[in-house]
Amino acid sequence: MEAQLCSRIREESFALVEEKGKMGKKRKHSEANVAEPPKKDSDAPERPKRTLLGWKNPTPTETKETVSSSPIFRNKEKVLVTCSRRISYRYRHLMLSIVSLLPHAKKDNKVESKESKGSTLNELVELKNCSSCLFFECRKQKDLYLWMAKCPNGPSVKFMVDAVHTMEELKLTGNHLKGSRPLLTFSTNFDKDPHWKLLKEMITQIFGTPKEHRKAKPYHDHVFAFSLADDHIWFRNYQISVPHNESDKVDRGGLDKITLVEVGPRFCLNPIKIFGGSFGGPTLYENPFYISPNEIRAIKKRKQAGKYAKKVKAKTRRKMHELENPLEADEFADMWKE
Numbered sequence: 616m617e618a619q620l621c622s623r624i625r626e627e628s629f630a631l632v633e634e635k636g637k638m639g640k641k642r643k644h645s646e647a648n649v650a651e652p653p654k655k656d657s658d659a660p661e662r663p664k665r666t667l668l669g670w671k672n673p674t675p676t677e678t679k680e681t682v683s684s685s686p687i688f689r690n691k692e693k694v695l696v697t698c699s700r701r702i703s704y705r706y707r708h709l710m711l712s713i714v715s716l717l718p719h720a721k722k723d724n725k726v727e728s729k730e731s732k733g734s735t736l737n738e739l740v741e742l743k744n745c746s747s748c749l750f751f752e753c754r755k756q757k758d759l760y761l762w763m764a765k766c767p768n769g770p771s772v773k774f775m776v777d778a779v780h781t782m783e784e785l786k787l788t789g790n791h792l793k794g795s796r797p798l799l800t801f802s803t804n805f806d807k808d809p810h811w812k813l814l815k816e817m818i819t820q821i822f823g824t825p826k827e828h829r830k831a832k833p834y835h836d837h838v839f840a841f842s843l844a845d846d847h848i849w850f851r852n853y854q855i856s857v858p859h860n861e862s863d864k865v866d867r868g869g870l871d872k873i874t875l876v877e878v879g880p881r882f883c884l885n886p887i888k889i890f891g892g893s894f895g896g897p898t899l900y901e902n903p904f905y906i907s908p909n910e911i912r913a914i915k916k917r918k919q920a921g922k923y924a925k926k927v928k929a930k931t932r933r934k935m936h937e938l939e940n941p942l943e944a945d946e947f948a949d950m951w952k953e
Contacts, residue, residue, distance in 0.1 A: 699753055732750075737767050772817065795836045800840050802842045814889075849884075852880065
């Protein structure tokens with residue numbers, strides 16, 4: 616009986632093992648034939664985009680075909696601001712104040728002012744993913760030159776910077792929020808000559824903050840004024856001051872109570888040359904009225920040297936006059952010697 620029971624238990628256990636194996640195989644077969652998850656419908660509505668002014672829902676006319684056929688222009692202008700070595704503290708403060716005024720600017724280390732500075736700056740602009748460059752070049756710790764270039768194909772302009780006043784030096788009362796977009800204003804005589812038109816376009820592209828830049832605020836509260844006088848470009852920065860009192864509140868369209876308060880900095884740009892390339896190339900324009908500061912200093916030294924030469928000539932003339940016209944002998948000269 617025990618032998619029969621043992622054989623029966625073995626048979627039942629073998630049967631259970633076979634059933635489990637079949638069930639496992641069926642399960643694997645069923646898993647292989649499971650339907651794939653449904654793909655995302657390509658015609659599904661797009662999710663709204665988040666902007667500085669809130670959530671923006673795409674219009675029904677904006678489809679992938681229209682976007683690919685007519686892409687929307689987006690201003691990706693970035694400006695690299697750097698300077699040369701051995702720059703004076705006043706000019707360095709001017710550069711830092713311009714960097715603070717331009718939220719789309721990137722500051723970099725100092726560059727050696729040599730003949731090969733153009734290739735070095737073009738490489739830096741490419742590494743920083745910028746499209747323009749402002750290079751402050753200081754010579755003899757006295758003279759400041761500003762290179763304004765569109766990289767890497769040009770054009771580029773070399774300015775002589777005069778009448779520099781920084782924001783800390785003037786202690787002006789105006790103040791505006793950092794990162795806000797400026798309004799650019801130009802005098803009407805910028806449209807007279809072609810080289811002034813070119814400079815106006817370059818200044819607009821470099822100093823104008825892009826509309827949807829991540830560091831820019833979505834409003835305007837200051838003005839960059841570029842005025843043309845005596846073949847010089849004069850730069851001023853003004854804050855738009857609006858009264859916030861209930862009695863003095865400005866109605867929409869009313870500009871009578873809006874005032875401008877100067878913030879700074881101030882400087883004057885004297886164009887020297889306009890080149891066709893970036894930091895070099897063919898000369899498109901050369902200022903015929905430009906006089907280098909070295910020549911001005913040499914003229915002053917000549918004038919000072921002329922004063923000394925006049926004194927020496929006067930002394931020699933005096934001696935010659937005394938020799939030619941001697942005085943008569945005095946009768947009473949030896950009277951009191953005894």
